[in-house]
Amino acid sequence: xxxxxDLKLSRIQLLxxxxxxLVVLSSISIAISPLLIEYPQLATAITxxxxxxxxxxxxxxxxxxxxxxxxxxPFFICGILTAWYILPENGKKHLDYIITYVVPVVELxxxxxxARKIYAGIKTFKSNSEHSTDFSxxxxxxxxxxxxxxxAASFFASEITMMYYAFFSWKxxxxxxxxxxxxxxxxxxxxxxxxxxxxxxxxxxxxILLMKWSSVAACILTATSIYTAFMIIGHIKALLxxxxxxxxxxxxxxxxxxxxxxxxxxxxxxxxxxxKEMKSDDLKxxxxxxxxxxxxHNIAIHFSxxxxxxxxxGFSEKCDVLLLHMDDKNDFVEKVNLRLQENxx
Numbered sequence: 484x485x486x487x488x489d490l491k492l493s494r495i496q497l498l499x500x501x502x503x504x505l506v507v508l509s510s511i512s513i514a515i516s517p518l519l520i521e522y523p524q525l526a527t528a529i530t531x532x533x534x535x536x537x538x539x540x541x542x543x544x545x546x547x548x549x550x551x552x553x554x555x556x557p558f559f560i561c562g563i564l565t566a567w568y569i570l571p572e573n574g575k576k577h578l579d580y581i582i583t584y585v586v587p588v589v590e591l592x593x594x595x596x597x598a599r600k601i602y603a604g605i606k607t608f609k610s611n612s613e614h615s616t617d618f619s620x621x622x623x624x625x626x627x628x629x630x631x632x633x634x635a636a637s638f639f640a641s642e643i644t645m646m647y648y649a650f651f652s653w654k655x656x657x658x659x660x661x662x663x664x665x666x667x668x669x670x671x672x673x674x675x676x677x678x679x680x681x682x683x684x685x686x687x688x689x690x691i692l693l694m695k696w697s698s699v700a701a702c703i704l705t706a707t708s709i710y711t712a713f714m715i716i717g718h719i720k721a722l723l724x725x726x727x728x729x730x731x732x733x734x735x736x737x738x739x740x741x742x743x744x745x746x747x748x749x750x751x752x753x754x755x756x757x758x759k760e761m762k763s764d765d766l767k768x769x770x771x772x773x774x775x776x777x778x779x780h781n782i783a784i785h786f787s788x789x790x791x792x793x794x795x796x797g798f799s800e801k802c803d804v805l806l807l808h809m810d811d812k813n814d815f816v817e818k819v820n821l822r823l824q825e826n827x828x
Contacts, residue, residue, distance in 0.1 A: 499544040502559055503537040507565065514569040526574030533562035534581045557635075559589060590747070597643065600625035615780045617725060618687045619644045619650065619743065636796025645740055649717035652724060661818070665771075667737060669779050669812040672719055675796035680778055682708050683759065714740070727809070729818055736807060738771035739794035744805065748826055750786050754819050757783035761804065769802025782816060 510532045519525050539559040545552060563586070566578050619640075626640040658664065666672050686708035695700035721739040728735045734746045758781050761768050769792050770777035789801040809815040 492774055496548075496550070499541060499548065499550060502544060503541045504552075505538060505763060506532055506537045507562065511565065511569060517576075518746045519571075523571075523574060526570050528569065530566050530574075530581065531575045532586070533566045534559060534578070535562075537562055547603060553593060556589065569651065578745075594744065594751050597639070617737075618647050619725065619737075619740070621720070622647070634797040635792075641740070642798045644721075645714055645717040648712065648720045648724070648740065652720055654724075656726065658726060659691045661729045663727050663729070663815050664722075664810045665808050666722040669808050671722060675719050675722075679712055679719075682712050682715065695828075706764040726821050729822060731822070734819065736771060736805075738807075740795055741773060742771040744792045746784070746790055746805075748819075750784040750788050750790065750821055751779045751823060752787050753821070754816055754823075756781060756785075756816060757806070761806060763804075766803040766806050767801055768806060769800055770806045777806040779809050782807050782809055 508527045513519060513525060514529050519529070532536055538555040540697065541555045541558050542552055545554070554741070567575070570578065622643045623637070623640040626636040626643070687707055690701050690705050693704055718739040718741065721737075725737045725739065727737050732748055734748060734751070736744045736746065760776075760778070761783065767789065768777075769790075771792065773794070773799065784807070785804045786805070789803055790805065791799050791801055792805070793799050
């Protein structure tokens, strides 16, 4: 049986999303009908209905609800794209005004709100001794407050985190007794550095070749390569500054920008040193890398219930056994087992 409160909430959500969508669908119907040909001036009304009326109506209807106000942004973006495709060329004058003057304001507003959320998150995390002031965690939580637990939130958080570590984070973190690194013995930084050199060399060579065919294609390749280079730099710095952390009740595993997993100690069945390849038809084997199979691990953690590994850009996977590499595997396993024993007592 549905509770009346749940039913009321459903009606509020239906109204909040339904009316803006009705405006969008009505505008599209008019745009593809003979009316637009007979009355070209309707293009102006369609433009503003799609790009301003729909998102502003969403903001008005959601003002007293817990729905994130920034969800009006997808209405705005979709309105611009829809108007661009359905309106004739001679009817896009006001759409050009929107793109030129309104889009930059919306972008700055979104970034200002996210920055404010991140700043508030930093203050919250600093006041809580149980958590570290890990920027990746802060940006993820802040983005989820704004966008909800969506792929868009994860994507935005990944972008913000990458830029932070690539450009702004330079202070080397001093390792605490309950923190553990995973990059010293497996040559992760050396491999990332080599990949960075390859990106620079290949970009230069291909840019020259592509310039002979298309300057636009050459610029796109160069921009993509520069972005990739910044991502690699950010990952290297995150490896240095984001150690895995063992708290009283949790094990927070981190692998640079690639993957995180926050595990409640109560769900750990056992932890053991393991370097052999592990395969199972019944159990899901996971790792903190990009590939599905791990060939460079020295520890295996077995869980009583499947755990989630959160990877870059919102991708995730469940696992019953997690394979990972730790530089000081003996100390790591010993301290985790000690904490597990303390929790049992």
